[in-house]
Amino acid sequence: xxxxxxxxxxxxxxxxxxxxxxxxxxxxxxxxxxxxxxxxxxxxxxxxxxxxxxxxxxxxxxxxxxxxxxxxxxxxxxxxxxxxxxxxxxxxxxxxxxxxxxxxxxxxxxxxxxxxxxxxxxxxxxxxxxxxxxxxxxxxxxxxxxxxxxxxxxxxxxxxxxxxxxxxxxxxxxxxxxxxxxxxxxxxxxxxxxxxxxxxxxxxxxxxxxxxxxxxxxxxxxxxxxxxxxxxxxxxxxxxxxxxxxxxxxxxxxxxxxxxxxxxxxxxxxxxxxxxxxxxxxxxxxxxxxxxxxxxxxxxxxxxxxxxxxxxxxxxxxxxxxxxxxxxxxxxxxxxxxxxxxxxxxxxxxxxxxxxxxxxxxxxxxxxxxxxxxxxxxxxxxxxxxxxxxxxxxxxxxxxxxxxxxxxxxxxxxxxxxxxxxx
Amino acid sequence: xxxxxxxxxxxxxxxxxxxxxxxxxxxxxxxxxxxxxxxxxxxxxxxxxxxxxxxxxxxxxxxxxxxxxxxxxxxxxxxxxxxxxxxxxxxxxxxxxxxxxxxxxxxxxxxxxxxxxxxxxxxxxxxxxxxxxxxxxxxxxxxxxxxxxxxxxxxxxxxxxxxxxxxxxxxxxxxxxxxxxxxxxxxxxxxxx
Amino acid sequence: xxxxxxxxxxxxxxxxxxxxxxxxxxxxxxxxxxxxxxxxxxxxxxxxxxxxxxxxxxxxxxxxxxxxxxxxxxxxxxxxxxxxxxxxxxxxxxxxxxxxxxxxxxxxxxxxxxxxxxxxxxxxxxxxxxxxxxxxxxxxxxxxxxxxxxxxxxxxxxxxxxxxxxxxxxxxxxxxxxxxxx
Numbered sequence: 201x202x203x204x205x206x207x208x209x210x211x212x213x214x215x216x217x218x219x220x221x222x223x224x225x226x227x228x229x230x231x232x233x234x235x236x237x238x239x240x241x242x243x244x245x246x247x248x249x250x251x252x253x254x255x256x257x258x259x260x261x262x263x264x265x266x267x268x269x270x271x272x273x274x275x276x277x278x279x280x281x282x283x284x285x286x287x288x289x290x291x292x293x294x295x296x297x298x299x300x301x302x303x304x305x306x307x308x309x310x311x312x313x314x315x316x317x318x319x320x321x322x323x324x325x326x327x328x329x330x331x332x333x334x335x336x337x338x339x340x341x342x343x344x345x346x347x348x349x350x351x352x353x354x355x356x357x358x359x360x361x362x363x364x365x366x367x368x369x370x371x372x373x374x375x376x377x378x379x380x381x382x383x384x385x386x387x388x389x390x391x392x393x394x395x396x397x398x399x400x401x402x403x404x405x406x407x408x409x410x411x412x413x414x415x416x417x418x419x420x421x422x423x424x425x426x427x428x429x430x431x432x433x434x435x436x437x438x439x440x441x442x443x444x445x446x447x448x449x450x451x452x453x454x455x456x457x458x459x460x461x462x463x464x465x466x467x468x469x470x471x472x473x474x475x476x477x478x479x480x481x482x483x484x485x486x487x488x489x490x491x492x493x494x495x496x497x498x499x500x501x502x503x504x505x506x507x508x509x510x511x512x513x514x515x516x517x518x519x520x521x522x523x524x525x526x527x528x529x530x531x532x533x534x535x536x537x538x539x540x541x542x543x544x545x546x547x548x549x550x551x552x553x554x555x556x557x558x559x560x561x562x563x564x565x566x567x568x569x570x571x572x573x574x575x576x577x578x579x580x581x582x583x584x585x586x587x588x589x590x591x592x593x594x595x596x597x598x599x600x601x602x603x604x605x606x607x608x609x610x611x612x613x614x615x616x617x618x619x620x621x622x623x
Numbered sequence: 624x625x626x627x628x629x630x631x632x633x634x635x636x637x638x639x640x641x642x643x644x645x646x647x648x649x650x651x652x653x654x655x656x657x658x659x660x661x662x663x664x665x666x667x668x669x670x671x672x673x674x675x676x677x678x679x680x681x682x683x684x685x686x687x688x689x690x691x692x693x694x695x696x697x698x699x700x701x702x703x704x705x706x707x708x709x710x711x712x713x714x715x716x717x718x719x720x721x722x723x724x725x726x727x728x729x730x731x732x733x734x735x736x737x738x739x740x741x742x743x744x745x746x747x748x749x750x751x752x753x754x755x756x757x758x759x760x761x762x763x764x765x766x767x768x769x770x771x772x773x774x775x776x777x778x779x780x781x782x783x784x785x786x787x788x789x790x791x792x793x794x795x796x797x798x799x800x801x802x803x804x805x806x807x808x809x810x811x812x813x814x815x816x
Numbered sequence: 817x818x819x820x821x822x823x824x825x826x827x828x829x830x831x832x833x834x835x836x837x838x839x840x841x842x843x844x845x846x847x848x849x850x851x852x853x854x855x856x857x858x859x860x861x862x863x864x865x866x867x868x869x870x871x872x873x874x875x876x877x878x879x880x881x882x883x884x885x886x887x888x889x890x891x892x893x894x895x896x897x898x899x900x901x902x903x904x905x906x907x908x909x910x911x912x913x914x915x916x917x918x919x920x921x922x923x924x925x926x927x928x929x930x931x932x933x934x935x936x937x938x939x940x941x942x943x944x945x946x947x948x949x950x951x952x953x954x955x956x957x958x959x960x961x962x963x964x965x966x967x968x969x970x971x972x973x974x975x976x977x978x979x980x981x982x983x984x985x986x987x988x989x990x991x992x993x994x995x996x997x998x
Contacts, residue, residue, distance in 0.1 A: 219965040221944035243734050246683050246713035250690065251731055271971035272731040273687055276763040276988075278956075279980060283987055291760065298688035314833060342691065361698030379688060379784055441917065444861050444945035455917070462921050553901045556833055557913055557925060559862070568913070570865050574872065575901055585863040585913070593948050619687050622728075622971055730973045764980055764988025765972070 210436045210454075210481055216443065216597045224596040226257045226265040234259040243272045249346075249611060250618030252592070261603045266596050273622040281582040285548030286312055286386065289579065294380040296584055297620035299342050301380050302335035303562030304584065309384045310465060311558040311569040315551050316386070320518060323511045324388035329466045330401075330504035331371075331383065332560075333497040337408070338367045339563035340490045340497075344415065347487070347612035351428050353419060363411050366404050373397055386549070387524040388517030393508065401505050408498045412491065419487075429484035433598040433610035436481055443597060444590040447565025448493065449614060451477050452485035459561035471503045483613040490615075493563075523549045548577035557585075564588050564615055584623060588616035669802075675719070675745065676798040678707040682718035684738065686725025689752040689784045693724045701787040706794065715741040720797075721774070722790070726754035727767040739774045745807050747797050750776045751790055753783045775808035819856060820924075823848045837911075837925045845928050846937040846963075849912060853942055858914035858924065861939070864949035865911045866957045869904045870983040905929045908959060910936060930959065938964035956981035 217224045226236055241254040251272035257265030277296055281289045293308040294301035306328060313320060345360030368378040374397055375381040375390070383390050419425045435445070440453040450457055458475040460468040476492035478485035517524050525544055526537040553575040559568040565587030572581040591614040598610050627642050653661060685693055696703045703709050712718040715738045727735055739748065750770050753759035756779040758768035770776060777800075780793040801807070820829045820836075825844025830837050840848040852858040906929035916922040930936060938961035939946045950961045951970040958979035961967055969976060978985055 216944045221940065221947045223966065243731060244682075244684060244715075244738055246711075250725075251686055271969075271973070272728055272734070273726065274728050274730065274765050274971040275687075275726050275761050276765040276980065279985075279987060280761060280763050295688055299691060301688075317833070342694075346694075357694075357697075358699050361695060362700070365695070365698065365700045378786065379691065441859050442944050444863075444943065446860075457917050463923075554832060555837075555911075557835060557911075557923070559923075566862065568863060570863070570911070570913070572867055580869075580872070581865075581867045583863075583865045583867075585865075589948060589952075590945060593945055758989065762987075762989035762992060764986070766989070768990050 210434055210479065212436075214439055214442070215435075215600050216439055221443070222593050222596050223267045224263075224265050224599060226259075230259060230264050234264070236264065238265075246350075249616060252611070252616070252618055252621075254595075254607075254611070256604075256607065258604065261605075263599050263602050263604060263607055266599050266607075268592055268595055270592065270618070270621050273618045275619070275623065277584070277623045278582055282579055285577050286551055286579060287544075287548055289582065290384065290386070291380075291382055293584075294382065295619065296623055297562065297564065297567070297586070297588065297617050298379070299617050300335055300339040300563040300567075302332050302384075303560060303567050305382065305384045306332055307558055307560045307562070307567050307569040307584070308571075308582075309386055310560065311556055311571045312386045312551060314558055315554055315556050315571060315573055316523060316549075317552075318387055318518060318520060318523060320388050321515045323393075323508065323514045323516050324518075325467050326504050326507050326511065327389055327393060327516070328384060329468065329471070330501055330508065331374075331381075332466075333500045333504070334367050334370065336497045336563045337494050337501075338364055340494050341367075343490060343563075343612075343615045344487070347609075347615075348419065348425075350608050350612055351425070353422070353425060356415065356418060359411070359415060359418070363408065366407070370397070370401055370404060373400060385517060385524070387520060388515070390517075392516050393512075398505060398509055401501065405498055405502045405505065409495065412495055412498075416491065426484065428605070428609055429487060429613075430480075430482060432483045432602060432606045433613060434481045434600075435594060435598050439597055440481070440594070443594045445565065445594060446590065447561065447563070447587055448486050448489040449565065449591055449594065451475065452489045453481035454479040459559060459566060463559070465558075465560055471500050473497075473500050483609045486613040486615075550575060550577050551579075559585070562587060564591065564617065564620065584620075586620040586623060588614075588618075588620035592616045592621055672802055672804075676801055678710075679719045679747070679794075679798070680710045680712050680717065681708060681720040681722050682715050682738065682742070683711045683713050684721055684723060684735075686723070686727065686731070687754070689724035689755070692784045692787055693722055693751065693790065696787040696790055701791060703791065703794075706791075706798070708794070715739075716743060718742055719745065720747045720749065720794075722749045722751050723755040723770045723774075724751040724784075726759060726761055727770050728765050729767060730765075732767050732773055735770070736773050744809075745801075746809070747777045747801075747807050748774050749790070749793055749797070750779045751793070752785055753781055755779075756781060759783060775812045777808045822855075823851050823926075835923065835925065837927050839927045839929070842928045842930050842934060842936055845910075845912070845926070846939055846942065848926055849914075849939045849942045852914055852924070852926065856916065857918070858916045858922070860915040860917050861943040861945055861949070862913040862915050862923070864946060864953055865913065866953045866959055866981075867909045867911070868907060868957060868981065868983045869909065870907055873901050873903050906931050908932070908957060910953070910959065912939070932958075935960040935962050937962050938967075940964055955979070958982065 237258050239256050239258055243251040243253045253269040255267045256263055277292055281292050293304040296304045341360040341364045345357040348356035371381055372378050375383040435453050437454045440450050456477045461475055473496040476489050478488055521540040526540055530537040531541055551573040553573055555572045557568055557570045559566050567587055568585030570583040574580045697709050750756045755770045758766050777797055778793040780790050820838045824847035825841035827839040908930050910928050912926040914924050938950055950964050953959050954967055955969045955971050
């Protein structure tokens with residue numbers, strides 16, 4: 201069955217609702233002629249996005265009004281981190297965007313290091329990149345598995361989680377923890393990379409492209425998948441920029457912007473990868489962007505692995521004793537090390553006064569961390585710029601007369617993690 | 624009138640017979656000593672508990688990071704389907720087990736209690752993870768310090784997030800406890816503590 | 817950057833750690849944002865952050881605070897040195913992080929200062945994406961935005977009292993024995 205070509209062309213003008221950009225109100229003539237039913241997609245619902253509440257006005261099957269109510273997972277990260285030292289904040293950070301957890305840790309640690317103006321050894325830089333890209337693959341796998349599950353391609357869930365288990369095995373091998381690893385420290389990594397990691401990661405890198413081909417074979421020429429995702433939930437480039445979108449949503453709308461390439465951090469300017477950009481801005485294109493990103497991330501992991509194999513035996517954390525704990529052997533012989541250890545554990549290291557805003561490309565888009573320091577051992581203000589927050593703002597603009605079934609596809613394609621939205 | 628038991632006919636059973644009744648054709652066709660080898664005898668309560676335990680369907684109540692690990696137990700490596708529990712019901716009316724996976728904000732506490740109330744007895748609650756058990760690392764204005772403040776909890780599964788195997792151990796302990804005769808938490812505690 | 821001098825309400829601009837912070841007056845923030853978007857090409861609003869500086873620069877409990885670079889253990893003479901950070905112009909600061917997307921990407925932080933009961937113009941007419949950012953700032957700090965079409969609480973329940981991220985709002989939770997006061 202051919203897909204109607206007019207479904208694919210991107211709209212002109214703007215579809216952002218007015219006066220409130222994030223609420224689609226039922227038009228007056230619909231309210232009089234139609235039979236409007238207000239349905240609550242309450243905080244507990246079968247789609248696996250967490251606690252999002254959508255108040256949807258339906259005229260039959262068509263969505264004519266939508267409002268998103270959030271806050272059901274508000275955890276008070278920002279206030280909690282003000283009470284703890286800088287080091288303890290690293291434990292809080294990954295639980296914000298709990299699917300792309302490595303990116304939160306990374307952005308926080310990069311922001312603190314920027315304020316400290318602390319250099320990080322090369323091995324740590326490359327390992328951070330490797331883990332961040334593995335986490336990108338992890339996040340996109342969870343997106344793919346759950347979105348396909350919601351649209352009816354149920355067996356995709358098991359395929360994707362099979363690869364996800366391989367990634368979590370790698371994570372457990374290196375850090376001892378599957379999720380929320382807390383492996384990134386201010387100054388480098390918590391521990392050295394164990395010997396068996398390189399072989400296991402190589403096996404994963406060799407297997408992953410074949411797994412991606414499996415997924416494409418399952419979904420990409422499936423008529424039902426194409427019918428349900430093409431032309432649905434379109435967002436053109438102007439609207440995406442006006443709504444502060446970033447990441448795969450922005451790239452699917454035709455804007456060629458990737459923080460890894462355009463404002464590189466870590467060592468992304470030394471690796472070779474493509475940035476996928478598609479121009480239709482619908483659910484299908486967002487899915488394609490994420491699939492291509494998984495492929496590119498596997499290539500980046502490969503390059504990082506080759507570099508890391510040449511860096512075996514190098515230090516993994518900086519030796520600035522004002523910030524990093526000294527090695528345990530030194531504590532027996534050196535008085536200064538003992539004092540440093542004592543001060544770091546009891547009071548924590550002090551970060552010079554200032555404010556800084558660091559952004560990275562998380563799997564969901566532009567993840568930012570804004571830190572204000574008073575010069576003391578605890579942050580004065582920590583704020584995380586959440587890409588899912590902006591993505592959910594675009595729900596009302598993307599919906600535009602979609603059917604209820606399309607609404608599920610749209611919310612899934614925006615890939616909003618509620619921990620990131622509510623913080 | 625004197626009680627007429629099946630035992631009087633040579634069979635080891637407590638069954639009380641109607642005065643005018645004797646052993647059935649099936650029981651007559653079987654020699655008395657071998658009856659227990661061919662039949663499983665149990666009480667109705669035990670049989671019902673066995674059935675309830677072997678298909679205890681959870682409710683889709685994934686809140687935060689623990690929800691990702693809860694999805695992992697359905698995946699093929701940790702395979703919850705071998706316990707008959709892979710059917711996560713979206714409607715609490717059809718669910719037996721509420722796995723509270725993740726931190727519960729005060730805003731979410733009311734929907735949580737509403738979902739719990741909508742479930743039909745018997746129902747069990749697992750507090751998965753540190754945040755559901757006690758508020759976890761979030762001791763602040765917005766996180767409910769332990770979900771046992773509003774619903775009675777059967778099993779607390781610690782860690783942040785618990786490994787899928789840990790969650791499965793929690794589930795299996797509920798199965799075993801119920802099979803051994805321990806009632807669900809709302810009966811033991813009468814109200815939510 | 818000298819290009820910022822023509823921003824409406826410009827007070828000063830500073831550069832630190834590779835980031836540019838442009839301070840503008842509270843009354844002209846909407847004009848400054850429009851100027852940044854139209855004249856200078858900052859087409860994406862990355863985020864709006866508010867910070868409460870109540871209690872900034874007060875010495876700590878035990879009376880020492882050290883230098884801005886921290887206390888240097890190898891130089892014991894700094895132990896008695898009390899350098900407090902500079903006091904801020906007002907209680908709240910609002911930072912608008914802007915991004916100029918394109919071949920030559922640039923970032924900037926437009927900053928404005930306000931006291932407790934002062935209001936700021938909403939920039940929803942400049943970037944529609946500012947809608948939820950401003951609602952979140954209102955929810956957490958109590959800063960009202962004039963002209964926002966739907967200023968209500970976003971993250972906390974609708975009937976919550978108090979603004980959680982203010983410094984005079986307690987952290988809450990339950991008391992834990994034998995834990996440090998941090």
